[in-house]
């Protein structure tokens with residue numbers, strides 16, 4: 001599997017995971033190094049740009065990602 005295309009620009013780990021290295025590693029292996037296509041942050045950044053990704057959204061927050069995309073489609 002390949003790395004997430006926006007891995008160098010994603011601030012998630014600095015913003016949210018700096019004090020949780022174990023959890024950060026699990027998320028990196030699951031999403032950033034494998035299933036980035038299903039990361040809520042990647043999905044939003046692909047459609048709206050990284051600047052539209054809320055700082056507090058986690059990779060598993062697909063419901064929030066769908067809501068943000070729907071709100072921007074209106």
Ligand code: SF4
Pocket residue numbers: 004005006007008010011012028031032033035036039040041042059
């Ligand atoms: S958290 Fe999501 S958008 Fe950020 S690098 Fe990992 S897979 Fe990519």
